[in-house]
Structure formats: C-alpha cells, structure tokens
Amino acid sequence: MGEYLGILVATVFGVAFVAVTLAVSSLVRPVNPLPAKAMPYECGENPVGTPWGVQFNIRFYVFALVFLIFDVEAVMLLPWALAYLDLGPGALAAGLLFLGMLVLGLADVWVKGDLEWVRTEERRALKRRGASPAAAPTGGSA
Numbered sequence: 001m002g003e004y005l006g007i008l009v010a011t012v013f014g015v016a017f018v019a020v021t022l023a024v025s026s027l028v029r030p031v032n033p034l035p036a037k038a039m040p041y042e043c044g045e046n047p048v049g050t051p052w053g054v055q056f057n058i059r060f061y062v063f064a065l066v067f068l069i070f071d072v073e074a075v076m077l078l079p080w081a082l083a084y085l086d087l088g089p090g091a092l093a094a095g096l097l098f099l100g101m102l103v104l105g106l107a108d109v110w111v112k113g114d115l116e117w118v119r120t121e122e123r124r125a126l127k128r129r130g131a132s133p134a135a136a137p138t139g140g141s142a
Contacts, residue, residue: 062114073102 080095109115 066109
C-alpha cells in the first residue's frame with residue numbers, strides 16, 4: 001500500500017488544484033454577456049441560420065490541413081539541412097527521397113484542385129448564371 005501513497009497524494013493535489021483554480025477563476029472573471037460573444041466563430045464567416053443547420057465548405061479545412069502538413073514537414077527538413085553533411089550519403093538520399101515525396105504530394109493536391117477556393121466546375125456554373133467567382137457560395141460540401 002505504501003507504493004501507491006505517492007500516486008494518491010499526487011492525484012489528490014491535482015484534483016484539488018484544478019478545483020481551486022476553477023473556483024477562483026469563476027469569482028475573478030468579469031461577467032459581461034454580449035450577443036457578439038455568443039455568436040459561433042467559424043473560419044471568419046458570418047454564421048447564417050442555426051449553428052447546427054449551417055453547412056460549411058470543406059475546402060476551408062482541406063486547405064488548412066494541407067498547409068499544416070507541408071508546414072510541419074518543412075520544419076522537419078531544417079535539422080536535416082543543417083546536419084546532412086555530417087551524416088553521410090545515406091542521409092542525403094533519405095532527405096532527397098523525403099523531398100521527392102513532398103513534391104509528389106504537392107503535385108497531387110494541385111492536380112486535384114484543392115489549392116483553389118473556387119473550382120473550375122463552380123466557376124463555369126457561376127459564369128452561366130452571370131455571377132462572379134468572388135461571389136461563390138461557401139455552403140455545402142465539396
């Protein structure tokens with residue numbers, strides 16, 4: 001039982017810390033309910049309708065995920081770029097293979113049209129209706 005005493009003490013202190021922090025913050029924080037604070041924020045778009053009924057364009061998320069993936073991979077290249085001379089030809093080959101996969105991934109995303117806000121099919125449909133691509137609807141799925 002003595003082995004678990006440290007775990008029990010840490011758990012009690014952790015729960016107590018969280019409870020005290022929440023209690024103090026509820027006493028100290030300002031209470032200023034405004035209608036603008038209650039509005040859901042969704043990628044800079046003004047919400048239309050009920051929060052559960054609004055369909056969002058999936059391209060916002062796809063674009064953000066593509067950016068995040070390439071951003072993280074670019075950060076992973078920095079240590080390799082600084083140390084590949086010391087690591088030998090195997091590290092150079094591995095880094096070039098990684099860069100090649102990045103280029104193939106970027107080419108795939110580019111060919112699919114995921115880097116465009118308004119796709120070609122939508123652009124054609126908008127031209128037929130006489131609207132500009134800048135006025136493209138943001139609702140629905142891609």
